[in-house]
Amino acid sequence: MSSSHPDVVRGPRRWLGLLASLVVLLVAWSVVAAADLVEPHYLTPSPLEVWDAFVRANSYHPVGGGVDRVVRGEEHYFLWEHLVVSLRRIGLGLVLGVVVGVPLGLLMGTVRWVGDLVGPYVDFLRSLPPLAYIGFLVAWFGIYDTSKVWLLFLAAFPPITLATINGVRGVKQDQLNAARSLGASGLQLTTQVVLPATLPDILSGLRVAVGFAWTTVVAAELVNGLPGIGGLAYLSGTQNKIALSVACILVIGLTAIALDAVIRSIEKLVVPWRGKA
Incomplete structure (x- = not known):
C-alpha cells in the first residue's frame, strides 16, 4: 500500500502549470505582435525580436551596416554589466536601509515617545514617489552614484523600519518578563529576546524593500544612469x-523574482520556526 506525499505531487503540477502559462503568454504575445495592431510595428516587438535584442546586448556586433566598426553590447557595456552596476547600487541602498531602519525600528518599537515623534516622518517618506525628490538629490549630491544610492535608500528604509516596529510590538510580554526575572539587562533584552523575535518581520520588510528598490531603480538612473539596467531601459x-527596452524590463523583473527567492530561502534557514505552531 503506497501513497504520494501532497508536496511531491504538487511540485511537478506547479511547474507544469507555470510552463503552460508561459507558453500561452508567448503565443498570445506573438499573435499580438504579428497582427500589427499598433503602428509603427517596432512599438510591439515579438518575443523573437526581444530575444535578438537581448543577445545583441550581450555580444559584440557591427554597427552602421558595415563590419569595420564593432561595438560592445549596448552603450559599450554588456547587459549583464548594466545589471551588476544596478545591483551594486541597490545593494548599497538596502544595506543602508537595514543599518538605519532596524535600530530605528527597535527604538521606535520599544520607546513609545520616540515612535510617536518619528513615526509620522517615516510614513511621510513611505508615501512619496521617487520622482518627487530625485531632482533634489541630484542637486544636493550630484549626478553620480551618491544621489542614486540615496534614492534607493529612501525607498528601502521605510518598509524595513515599519516591519521592525511591527515585530517589536509582536513580542510576547511573557518572554520579556521571563528574561527580566533571570536578570537580563536592557541591552540583553534587546539583543537576545527582542531582536531574534523580530527577525522574521525584519526579513519580510527586507523582501518588501527589495521590491521597492527595483521599482525605483529606473527613476534612480534617469540622470547619468549608464551603466545601469534602469538607465538602459529608459x-x-x-x-x-x-525590443531592447522590453528585454531590460524582463531582466529587471526576473532578477527581482530571483532575489525574492533568495531572501525567502534565507528566511527559512534563519527563522525555520516561522509559520509553525
Missing part, C-alpha cells in the same frame, strides 16, 4: 529601441 525607450 534610454532605449527614448530611442525607440522598444
Whole structure:
C-alpha cells in the first residue's frame, strides 16, 4: 500500500502549470505582435525580436551596416554589466536601509515617545514617489552614484523600519518578563529576546524593500544612469529601441523574482520556526 506525499505531487503540477502559462503568454504575445495592431510595428516587438535584442546586448556586433566598426553590447557595456552596476547600487541602498531602519525600528518599537515623534516622518517618506525628490538629490549630491544610492535608500528604509516596529510590538510580554526575572539587562533584552523575535518581520520588510528598490531603480538612473539596467531601459525607450527596452524590463523583473527567492530561502534557514505552531 503506497501513497504520494501532497508536496511531491504538487511540485511537478506547479511547474507544469507555470510552463503552460508561459507558453500561452508567448503565443498570445506573438499573435499580438504579428497582427500589427499598433503602428509603427517596432512599438510591439515579438518575443523573437526581444530575444535578438537581448543577445545583441550581450555580444559584440557591427554597427552602421558595415563590419569595420564593432561595438560592445549596448552603450559599450554588456547587459549583464548594466545589471551588476544596478545591483551594486541597490545593494548599497538596502544595506543602508537595514543599518538605519532596524535600530530605528527597535527604538521606535520599544520607546513609545520616540515612535510617536518619528513615526509620522517615516510614513511621510513611505508615501512619496521617487520622482518627487530625485531632482533634489541630484542637486544636493550630484549626478553620480551618491544621489542614486540615496534614492534607493529612501525607498528601502521605510518598509524595513515599519516591519521592525511591527515585530517589536509582536513580542510576547511573557518572554520579556521571563528574561527580566533571570536578570537580563536592557541591552540583553534587546539583543537576545527582542531582536531574534523580530527577525522574521525584519526579513519580510527586507523582501518588501527589495521590491521597492527595483521599482525605483529606473527613476534612480534617469540622470547619468549608464551603466545601469534602469538607465538602459529608459534610454532605449527614448530611442525607440522598444525590443531592447522590453528585454531590460524582463531582466529587471526576473532578477527581482530571483532575489525574492533568495531572501525567502534565507528566511527559512534563519527563522525555520516561522509559520509553525
